[in-house]
Amino acid sequence: KKAAAPKLADPIAATIDPASQEMIARAQKMGIDTVFDRAVQMKPCNIGIQGICCKNCAMGPCRLPLPKGGIEGEDTRKGLCGATANTIAARNFIRMIAGGASAHSDHGRCVAEVFMSAARKETEAYKIKDTNKLLQIAPWLEVATTVEEDGEVKDRDIDEIALEVAEKALNEWGKYEGELLFAKRAPAPLYEKWKKNGVIPRNIDREIVEIMHRTHMGVDQDYKNLMKQGTRAAIADGWGGSMLATDLQDVLFGTPYPLQSEANLGVMKEDHVNIVVHGHEPVLSEMIVAVSQKPEIIEYAKSKGAKGIQLSGICCTANEILQRHGIPSATTFLSQELAIITGACDAMVVDIQCIMQNLANVAKCFHTKLITTHPIAKMEQDNVIHIEFDEHYALEDAEKIVKMGIDNFANRGSEVMIPRHKCTQVAGFGVESIQYHLGGTFRGNYYTLNDNIINGRIRGIAGVVGCNNARNRHNEAHIEVVKELIKNDVIVLTTGCNGIACAMEGLLTPEAAAVHCGPGLAEVCEVVGIPPVLHLGSCVDNSRILLAATEVVKAGGLGKDICDLPAAGSAPEWMSEKAISIGHYFVASGMYTVFGVTLPTSGAPVFHNYISDELEKIYGGKWDIEPDPIKHAQMMIAHIDKKRKELGIDK
Ligand code: SF4
Ligand code: MSK
Known part of the structure; x- marks a missing residue:
């Protein structure tokens, strides 16, 4: 008897992108399987998805039963060792943070090592290209940029500064005392919150290693204490490994400025x-x-x-x-x-x-x-x-x-078939270019970001980032969330695959403003000539979103901390551990953060409530989940409106 042919994906149902639809159909015709087909053929584990499968020792995996219709009375579910649903979900969650933080931070370490080679002039290929950026970051790493000689203050030699920056940067991964130096780049009230709650990272590697220790069988069995370590490691990622990667890459390769390109x-x-x-x-x-x-x-x-x-x-x-x-x-x-x-x-x-x-x-x-x-x-x-x-x-x-x-x-064979679809994009934004294009400063004239938020032309800021997930229609949630936000005058800062998805849809052009934006955001984009969706770069460049939010706070008029801003974060199609780490450093930095797809916390409702409502009381940011893209965007807008009201700018 012949085995039944495996079920294949419907290209139209699998992706909104016409180029991808053509290529999926072509692969199927050629008998080549792709992730789109495999997603149809293999369904995820329903217990794992809810975060309540523990495989941290060989007595398991312990798969806790699902809380059908919620937990009535005492939650008596436990693994062989007695680990509760909250402990298991929290351990799994912070192991994801460890995975994500290690990926970003190891990337940062590699860049720091190349930076050291460049500073030592061991390589012809890499040079210190952006000395302005070098001088900008040096003080945050406690590296002096001037020197006193004969009672006169003089500029210090650039090569000397670069070498010391390289040493100080590499030290951030493994120093044995002190605290993460970039933590002080956060607004002062946020830094104080971290200090008070004991979550300032000691060094990047230590926080990740400690997660692996604490989640080993029989160590930390208090979901709140586990999340405290998760928070420390996530901050070590966002304000440490990722931020160092971004800054050192800018010094080596140049800080990005807007430019035109194409996508798809x-x-x-x-x-x-x-x-x-x-x-x-x-x-x-x-x-x-x-x-x-x-x-x-x-x-x-x-x-x-x-x-x-x-x-x-x-x-x-x-x-x-x-x-x-x-x-x-x-x-x-x-x-x-x-x-x-x-x-x-x-x-x-x-x-x-x-x-x-x-x-x-x-x-x-x-x-x-x-x-x-x-x-x-x-x-x-x-x-x-x-x-x-x-x-x-x-x-x-x-x-x-x-x-x-x-x-x-x-x-090449005769089988070349390139889809014709592509879109123009304007990318290359960063904190510097947002400031440059919007009035040369963050506050004080008709064009600035803060003034336009205060006068209501721009309703708020959204950071929409992250991956694709084969459990979703490819790019659909990315595009619908972003379109709903800009339609409601929320300016979008994008990174990662959301940035690419928006580029493929033509949203990264100044012309997109007239077509897709509400009147206020459209007017701002038209006057200053920017797209309504600003591409800030790669996954490690989410640190640019943290710094942009910090600049907005510092410029004044919108509260004293990131959690006061009319701003929200989103990852509509996330899939990687890195996204969880990013999501958590957004939350720990005070940002309301909504994820699409699902979160591996639904099997432990008490733990889920902790990372949403309870963490909000501590850091001002909270986790939320909504797979429906329009509702997802509307939840972000409701949060932005709540913050506008609190700021007294909700006219
Ligand atoms: Fe089961 Fe506990 Fe081992 Fe996890 S650590 S697999 S819950 S016995
Ligand atoms: S690449 S981590 S799929 S955004 Fe940074 Fe895209 Fe997510 Fe990878």
């Missing part, structure tokens, strides 16, 4: 060598950009029959090189396999995080060279090529990779 699979070109970079760390991709623009390399590509080299990106490596060089974004996380399905991807170069192992299986069906580059992120499949990147030979490594892509151009 249509950016790939049939007659060019297509190299797609994917992952998160920009240290190698910066070099790939540099090499692929060299005249002799372009000539080499032409000698192999191509018209040139088309570089594009997926996930946050895409965001990094988009922000600084205008390299177009090919697609988001969920549709990564589809870039290979085009048949035009000559090389896909991956570094760390959000890389699906199935890329290797898809690449096997085409001529695509799949190249891993990071010692901590290899793949087992035998068609994957590993070229380990070494910052001391960065340009040589990048040249080897780009040439491999060029040499592979001739190996």
Whole structure:
């Protein structure tokens, strides 16, 4: 008897993106499975989804029964050791924070190590590019920028400052006394709240390690105490590892400023060598950009029959090189396999995080060279090529990779099919450019962000970020949440795959304001010439949202702390542990934060209530969950309106 054919995804139901729909249908026709099909074939575990499966020892996994219709009376559910639903959910939740914080922070550490090489002048490839940014961050790391000589105050030598910044930055991961230096960048009342509650990180690594210890069988069994450690580690991520990654990348590669580019699979070109970079760390991709623009390399590509080299990106490596060089974004996380399905991807170069192992299986069906580059992120499949990147030979490594892509151009089959869909985008925003474009300051004239929030043209600020999730229709929640917000005059700061999704939908253009925004936000965007959705970069660049909120607070007129602002955070299609860490440092920084899909807390209602209502009493921010995108956005708007009322600006 023949086995039934596996059920396949309906491309239209799987994604709102027409380019992805075409490529899913094509993959199915070719008999190649993608994540969209696998999501139809494999359903998630209903107990795991609710956060109440514990596998922290070999007496389990202990799968607690679901609280059908809520818990009546005493909650007597427990694992073999007696761990309650709250303990199990809290342990799982903070282990996710540890996973996310370690990913961002290890990325930051790698950048700090490259920064050290540059400061020591051990490498030709990396230089201190943005000295203004260096001078801006040095005092926060307790590095002097001036020196007194013969009674005169003089500027200190830039190389000396860079070296000391590198030392101080690297020290943040493992120093044995003191506290995270960047914690003081937060508004003073927030810093004081953290201090009072004992959650200022001691060093980045320690907070992550301590989560692993506390959640080991038989250690911390108080969900409040577990969350205290989760909070400390999340702050170590947002205001530590991620913020250091962003700042040091800006110093090495330049602070982004607005620029124009494009997004979606249509950016790939049939007659060019297509190299797609994917992952998160920009240290190698910066070099790939540099090499692929060299005249002799372009000539080499032409000698192999191509018209040139088309570089594009997926996930946050895409965001990094988009922000600084205008390299177009090919697609988001969920549709990564589809870039290979085009048949035009000559090389896909991956570094760390959000890389699906199935890329290797898809690449096997085409001529695509799949190249891993990071010692901590290899793949087992035998068609994957590993070229380990070494910052001391960065340009040589990048040249080897780009040439491999060029040499592979001739190996394409006849199966090239690039969807035509792509949109223009204006990206490259940051705290500096928000200030520059909106009146040159945050408060004090007709154009500024604060003045426009106070006068009500802009109702509030939303940070909408995060991944895709195969349990949702791809990009749908991202776009509906963002459209609902801007329709209601809420300006959106975006990062990660939300940024790419918005770009694919054409929301990152000044012209989008007239089409999609309420009258107030449309007027501001038109006057200053910005899109209603400002792309602030990659996952680690969520730290830019923290700093933007801090600048808004400092500029005055909107309260004294981040929790006073008419602002809210959102991750409509989250999937990664990093999103939980980001969500929690938003909450611990005072931000009302709504997640889509689901939260692994619903099986432990007391714990869920703790991270929403109880944490709000401590930090001013709270977790919330709403899968329906319109309701999700409306909850954010209701919070913004509540804050406007409290500020007395609700006219
Ligand atoms: Fe079960 Fe306790 Fe072991 Fe978890 S730690 S698996 S709840 S016995
Ligand atoms: S890439 S963590 S899927 S945003 Fe930063 Fe996208 Fe989420 Fe990865």
